[in-house]
Amino acid sequence: MQAALPRPASGLIERDCSGTRGYFAERISRLMRIFALLLACASAVWSSVRVEAQGSRYTLVTLIHTNDLHGRVLPSDENGGLARAATVARRIRAEHPNVIWLDAGDIIHGTPEDYLSGGIATVSAMNAAGVAAATAGNHEFDFGADVFRRALAHAQFPLLGANVRAREGGQWASLPPYAILDAGGVRIGVLGLATLQTVDLQWPGRIRDLTFEDPFETARKLVPALREQCDVLVALSHLGSVEDERLAREVPGFDFIIGGHSHTVIADWRWVGDTLIAQTGAYARALGRIDFVVRRDEAGKAEIASVNGQNTRWSDLNHQAMGIRFPDAPLIPLDRSISPDPDVVEAYTPFRLEAERFLSRPIGEALADIPTGGDEPPAANLVADAVRDMTGADVAVVDTKSVSGGLRAGPLTAGDAFNLIGGYTRQHLVTVRMSGAQIRKALQGEFVRKGRVELAISGARLELQPTPAGPVIQRMEAAGRPLEDSALYTVAGQAYVITNLMNAGGPAEVLAEPSETTREAAIEWIRKLKRVPAPDTGRIRFLQ
The missing domain is CATH 3.60.21.10 (Metallo-dependent phosphatases)
Known part of the structure; x- marks a missing residue:
């Protein structure tokens, strides 16, 4: 029929x-x-x-x-x-x-x-x-x-x-x-x-x-x-x-x-x-x-x-x-x-x-070149810091592959911050609540799944041991203290990054649905800092 x-x-x-x-x-x-x-x-x-x-x-x-x-x-x-x-x-x-x-x-x-x-x-x-x-x-x-x-x-x-x-x-x-x-x-x-x-x-x-x-x-x-x-x-x-x-x-x-x-x-x-x-x-x-x-x-x-x-x-x-x-x-x-x-x-x-009016607005000044690329891209760390500041999360994670542009020392416009991000899909930010054990399991699962580290992190530090199966977490700090498995933390990141973490670490309470994006976070962070230093590195350290 x-x-x-x-x-x-x-x-x-x-x-x-x-x-x-x-x-x-x-x-x-x-x-x-x-x-x-x-x-x-x-x-x-x-x-x-x-x-x-x-x-x-x-x-x-x-x-x-x-x-x-x-x-x-x-x-x-x-x-x-x-x-x-x-x-x-x-x-x-x-x-x-x-x-x-x-x-x-x-x-x-x-x-x-x-x-x-x-x-x-x-x-x-x-x-x-x-x-x-x-x-x-x-x-x-x-x-x-x-x-x-x-x-x-x-x-x-x-x-x-x-x-x-x-x-x-x-x-x-x-x-x-x-x-x-x-x-x-x-x-x-x-x-x-x-x-x-x-x-x-x-x-x-x-x-x-x-x-x-x-x-x-x-x-x-x-x-x-x-x-x-x-x-x-x-x-x-x-x-x-x-x-x-x-x-x-x-x-x-x-x-x-x-x-x-x-x-x-x-x-x-x-x-x-x-x-x-x-x-x-x-x-x-x-x-x-x-x-x-x-x-x-x-x-x-x-x-x-x-x-x-x-x-x-x-x-x-x-x-x-x-x-x-x-x-x-x-x-x-x-x-x-x-x-x-x-x-x-x-x-x-x-x-x-x-668009030209929006992108040409001056928002700050970079005090040094902030490049992309390398094992720990400074530009990706900058975006992770921006996400953590905008969301108020304890920890922020950003896909390093999504940060395809860097910043040159000198005056910065909204367009410079906008072009830090190469991807558009699911760049909206999500905030969830996870236990320390979940965060450790989620990050470890991502490292093993990809066989390498493709995340920039803000508000936390990691020590990793290289293995044939991928980097293994040996130690992790959040807010300057060792990560506690039973403690609860807020974690923010791009929607697809949070999805992957939840797939690896288990269900999490969603605190904020997507609204702002990584682009808005980067623009507001630079505007807030006005004079932007190169972000610190060494947040993810590989043990010999």
Whole structure:
């Protein structure tokens, strides 16, 4: 029995993505006549297609796609970016009447503009670019479900998540399961699927009102009924390329799977059975493109007649329809030679200016260089001190790999402190209460799991004995006294660091859910100190 389709929020489900039909009418008519001729005469090229009666109607549709933007709208020192993608999209729309832009998630994350606006900066740029639909990635929840919901309120396109459910039951109201888009009369169903890794990657409190169901089971339930409503079905997936191929094998019915999450550059036309798998890498360094023709018979039944790259590249045909050369690969590189789209620039500039004002504010002075790197990075110790001061915890721990920048001696701005931290995921701070025995067990478990020390610490000192299995704690002090197993201590750190410590040391009482981040802690610590000395080292000492 086919599952009944959930009803998405009104106004999000159906959109007309056609271009100006008067301008294109004659050109598209000529194009379809040429396609019909090719279909009839070039059986070696179009071996899977037969031309039907004169009543058949052909429609050319172009899907363009991005994924894992991570807020890259106007990158200043690299290729790619949404604004360049929008310029290329504008050119494609000028040549073709039925163009739909889809994005496969991880949108509102990764830049100061999104950090300060809660994701509204990139959503506004996507509105200006003309994105028709997107799916929710795991990073959409980095600022919490409430912040994500506020960003969604600014979107002029549906952001989808069929397997993202409200904990009390039913679809999470902010994410419709699917959208049906119109492209020249062709009904294109787009089913959004989010990764189950979101649960592991996020602090539980950030997504406490949500559950993430198995995307494969969700697709199996929805595809049969959704197929009846559309002519073409697309999975807009934030599962990763390996899972996308599995989806194509295990859930029949998808014509195309446009993916994200794994940052995979799929530079060839990758078919799994009759399903085309696509992904552009990340950061809009390339724009994906899929061209296909839909044939509708006199009874109104529609089917895909040909896809560029399925049997051959359309660019290899002897006659180029309307003089247009279709792509000979699924990705269009976006390099610095492409100018940013003016509409996207206009929408994004207010957020860029606000970020520049924030980052340029003077906050203090470094009295010496504070570098990163080494067995005990001074910059990581500085961040650990900042976390302990902001939270008031007895002990603070920070992932040294997250502190990828250092500070040079001299005046410091908020931007200098901001750029100390290279990572964005789960940089929010959590404070818990643990016994001394738990702290010792937790740290020891982390050292053995990784085989080395990748934590900076504040408010405590460790003496470690190197062993083949990893460093072993010989002695630990907190607040200048030996750590007492039965005593209780407060411990603060990045959400994922605290998660790992609790996994190794056992459950702990959560005293403060994530709110401030390592970046805010570093900025406030430098502002408080004003004149910042290099932090002391020797907090973690290896015995000979």
